[in-house]
Structure formats: C-alpha cells, structure tokens
Amino acid sequence: MRIIGGVKGGRRLVEWDESGIRPMRDFVRGALFNIVADFVPGAAFLDLCCGTGSVGLEALSRGARSCTFVDRSPEACGIVRRNLDALDFLSVGEVVEGDCLEVIGRLVRVGRRFDLAFVGPPYRQGLAPKVLEQLADGRVLSDDPVVVTEIHELESMAERFGCLEEVDHRRYGDNQLLFYRRTSSTLPEGGGAL
Numbered sequence: 001m002r003i004i005g006g007v008k009g010g011r012r013l014v015e016w017d018e019s020g021i022r023p024m025r026d027f028v029r030g031a032l033f034n035i036v037a038d039f040v041p042g043a044a045f046l047d048l049c050c051g052t053g054s055v056g057l058e059a060l061s062r063g064a065r066s067c068t069f070v071d072r073s074p075e076a077c078g079i080v081r082r083n084l085d086a087l088d089f090l091s092v093g094e095v096v097e098g099d100c101l102e103v104i105g106r107l108v109r110v111g112r113r114f115d116l117a118f119v120g121p122p123y124r125q126g127l128a129p130k131v132l133e134q135l136a137d138g139r140v141l142s143d144d145p146v147v148v149t150e151i152h153e154l155e156s157m158a159e160r161f162g163c164l165e166e167v168d169h170r171r172y173g174d175n176q177l178l179f180y181r182r183t184s185s186t187l188p189e190g191g192g193a194l
Helices: 026-035 054-061 074-086 100-109 127-135
Strands: 044-048 066-071 093-097 114-119 141-152 164-172 175-182
Touching: 026 054, 026 164, 026 175, 044 054, 044 100, 054 066, 054 074, 054 093, 054 114, 066 074, 066 100, 074 093, 100 127, 114 127, 127 141
Parallel strands: 044 066, 044 114, 066 093, 114 141
Antiparallel strands: 141 175, 164 175
C-alpha cells in the first residue's frame, strides 16, 4: 500500500497484516481522489473508521490543510500515528481513538467543521447509514461539504440523509463509493459529477 499522488506520491505506508483492517485498495483510492480532486486542496478532512489512514494520508499528500483520523481500534490508531510520523504529517494530522459516532458528537461540541469527510466502516455491519445520519445534521460539516462513504457491493444506502443528498455513485469490483453533498449546495461548473 502506498500514497498514490501529491507531494508524498509513491511513498509506502506502514501496514499490519494481523490487525484485520481492510485498507482501501490503491486503484479505488485513486479513483476516489480523481473525483474529489478539486475539493481537496486546503480542505479540513475527516477520515472516519480510518483503519490504516490511507484515505486521510492521501488527502494530506494532495494538499488538504489538516486531517482528523478516527477509529475505535488502538492498533489502527497506532498505525496511523506511525504513518503520520513516517510522512512528516504529524503537524497536520490528529488521531482520535474512539467510536466514530461518539467522536462526531465531541467534534460538534468543540465547534470543529470539515469540508471533506470519508466514512469507511467495516463491511456489512450497518454502520455507514448511522454515521451519515449523524453527519447529516450538518453541525460538523462546512457550508459546502463533500461526504463519501465506501460500502460493499451487496449493501445499500439511502439517497438522502438530512441535509445530505447522494450526487454520485461508483462501483469498483466489490466496492461502492457514494458521494453526498448538501441539498442546498451550488455545484461548480465543469466539476464533473460532483
């Protein structure tokens, strides 16, 4: 597993095979960042159920101003910290260990807001809809956010969660990526499907 693009493109990431963590495959991550490329530079990024942190680390490499990584696994958080250190991203990366639904609540209470959020929960546990419901009250999101979730091909998601509406849906093998925007967002001209 490696960083695909940006200032750290080509750098290998620390992995731990015994963790049971399912990192996003490189080609799916590359496709994701091709779609959201215009939104990454300068963004505050939130990587929920982050696992090894490959998505948030990719965002930092491509110019996100900061990334908050959230996972309930101490092992996953340890891997993310090692990757942040290896890539010299400790000053722009924050790792929060805990249940992502509880952490979202804490982030709301301290007034944190994010431009881009990625939700990559374990497959087939029904967590993605719960996280989207909590994000969809909008309090932890910027005025014009992009929220992306990765689910298994056999899972399904609603097209709308509160203020968030599905604007794009892609399949890559057994992965699905679903993209949500605020319903009142004005979409940029020439910005592709988003």
